[in-house]
Amino acid sequence: MNSHLSLSLQQAIEQLALGTVTPEQLTEQALAQISAEDGEGRRAFTQVYAQWAREQAAASTARRAADNALSPIDGVPVSVKDLFDVSGYVTTGGSRVLAEAPAATAHAEIVERLLKAGAVIVGKTNMTEFAYSGLGINPHYGTPANPWDRTARRIPGGSSSGAAVSVSDDMCFGAVGSDTGGSVRIPAAFCGLTGFKPTARRISMAGVLPLSASLDSVGTLARDVASCVALDAAIAKQPLSLTVKDLSEAHFAVPQTLVLDGLDAAVSDAFARAIAHLRQAGATVTEIPLTELSELETINASGGFTALESWAWHKDLIAQRADGYDPRVVSRIRRGEPLGETSRQRLVQQRTDWQQRVSARVQQYDALLMPTVPFVAPGIAELEADEELYFRINGAALRNPSVINFLDGCAVSLPCQAEGAAPVGLMVAALPMQDEALMSWALEIERCLNA
Numbered sequence: 060m061n062s063h064l065s066l067s068l069q070q071a072i073e074q075l076a077l078g079t080v081t082p083e084q085l086t087e088q089a090l091a092q093i094s095a096e097d098g099e100g101r102r103a104f105t106q107v108y109a110q111w112a113r114e115q116a117a118a119s120t121a122r123r124a125a126d127n128a129l130s131p132i133d134g135v136p137v138s139v140k141d142l143f144d145v146s147g148y149v150t151t152g153g154s155r156v157l158a159e160a161p162a163a164t165a166h167a168e169i170v171e172r173l174l175k176a177g178a179v180i181v182g183k184t185n186m187t188e189f190a191y192s193g194l195g196i197n198p199h200y201g202t203p204a205n206p207w208d209r210t211a212r213r214i215p216g217g218s219s220s221g222a223a224v225s226v227s228d229d230m231c232f233g234a235v236g237s238d239t240g241g242s243v244r245i246p247a248a249f250c251g252l253t254g255f256k257p258t259a260r261r262i263s264m265a266g267v268l269p270l271s272a273s274l275d276s277v278g279t280l281a282r283d284v285a286s287c288v289a290l291d292a293a294i295a296k297q298p299l300s301l302t303v304k305d306l307s308e309a310h311f312a313v314p315q316t317l318v319l320d321g322l323d324a325a326v327s328d329a330f331a332r333a334i335a336h337l338r339q340a341g342a343t344v345t346e347i348p349l350t351e352l353s354e355l356e357t358i359n360a361s362g363g364f365t366a367l368e369s370w371a372w373h374k375d376l377i378a379q380r381a382d383g384y385d386p387r388v389v390s391r392i393r394r395g396e397p398l399g400e401t402s403r404q405r406l407v408q409q410r411t412d413w414q415q416r417v418s419a420r421v422q423q424y425d426a427l428l429m430p431t432v433p434f435v436a437p438g439i440a441e442l443e444a445d446e447e448l449y450f451r452i453n454g455a456a457l458r459n460p461s462v463i464n465f466l467d468g469c470a471v472s473l474p475c476q477a478e479g480a481a482p483v484g485l486m487v488a489a490l491p492m493q494d495e496a497l498m499s500w501a502l503e504i505e506r507c508l509n510a
Contacts (some may be wrong), residue, residue, distance in 0.1 A: 082134025089510025167266025241460025
């Protein structure tokens with residue numbers, strides 16, 4: 060094998076099947092990238108399992124030699140976010156306040172599923188503390204820099220920041236993260252990757268440190284749609300079965316309310332270019348008002364499910380260790396303090412009503428199209444230095460992806476920028492449990508944009 064191969068997860072699967080690379084070679088490459096002195100490994104990972112990864116890789120090599128691979132991803136190095144329990148290790152959630160907590164006594168279900176599929180888990184990835192931001196800044200473990208324009212040290216996006224950088228920098232071939240309001244799709248968009256947020260109920264949250272149980276989901280990050288689907292197959296209760304789609308038969312919708320507001324020039328140009336390519340390929344793309352989206356600001360004005368449910372989980376820890384939290388995180392969690400059962404019931408009722416009305420508006424379309432994030436990645440230093448800017452940019456980053464979490468839908472962010480331009484994400488989204496159709500369309504949209 061060459062000293063360094065930049066492969067997608069799907070390409071790694073294919074090369075392992077052909078026998079042109081071994082699990083041990085892929086794992087040594089990943090570990091070398093993680094430990095590179097001039098790389099982002101020390102900021103992208105909170106825990107690295109070098110010895111264990113080598114043992115997993117050796118076992119995979121033996122299975123493949125005996126023609127007994129456990130799954131297509133047997134022997135493929137992957138990373139998991141620091142929200143997932145790994146037996147024998149502390150789950151810190153990107154925070155220092157849990158550093159002395161007891162180690163997990165069992166694997167999270169998705170970790171168990173990865174191991175049963177033969178994946179090589181190389182480590183746990185860094186994140187926004189307790190997943191409560193879409194920017195990826197972490198004052199405790201450092202913030203890994205976006206792969207685009209490294210000299211400017213731009214944010215990777217969050218909260219699955221290390222997950223994205225671990226893939227972009229070939230420290231693994233796919234990453235598993237969480238997505239409560241865009242935490243898989245935002246870093247995918249900022250870093251030029253593909254990020255899939257499935258319908259939440261498809262993947263177990265057992266053994267996952269929660270942010271907001273009503274909105275949390277587990278998703279995948281990789282270089283392309285096929286890779287995200289292959290990784291999803293290992294962790295989901297039921298793998299997806301994609302079908303061949305024809306863009307000339309597609310009918311997509313672009314909402315005109317909220318999601319197109321305040322686009323910077325790079326995002327506006329890339330989004331317009333993507334829509335033009337789809338129309339040229341024969342897709343029907345209809346602009347629809349979808350004014351219901353404007354209601355979300357009012358519904359969530361008090362902090363919504365995220366503040367309410369994160370406060371319930373964190374209140375005792377905050378009482379003991381508030382000064383150990385990132386102030387920008389603990390201030391948002393505290394918004395849930397005055398919210399109680401009455402607030403929860405009202406939110407549930409409002410969400411149910413809103414979901415029904417939005418579903419009725421969009422069910423005739425194959426997917427919704429919108430920019431994942433309205434701007435390209437800003438610099439880390441400027442956001443660290445200006446709290447007002449931090450919160451304004453964070454709210455804008457979360458705005459479009461969080462619509463789909465509130466809908467309980469599924470969505471994928473695809474790179475749509477011109478070659479050499481700043482990374483921009485095109486979000487393709489659908490109603491709950493339409494994941495197979497969504498990713499089938501995403502595969503065709505990806506081919507169209509790449510062409």
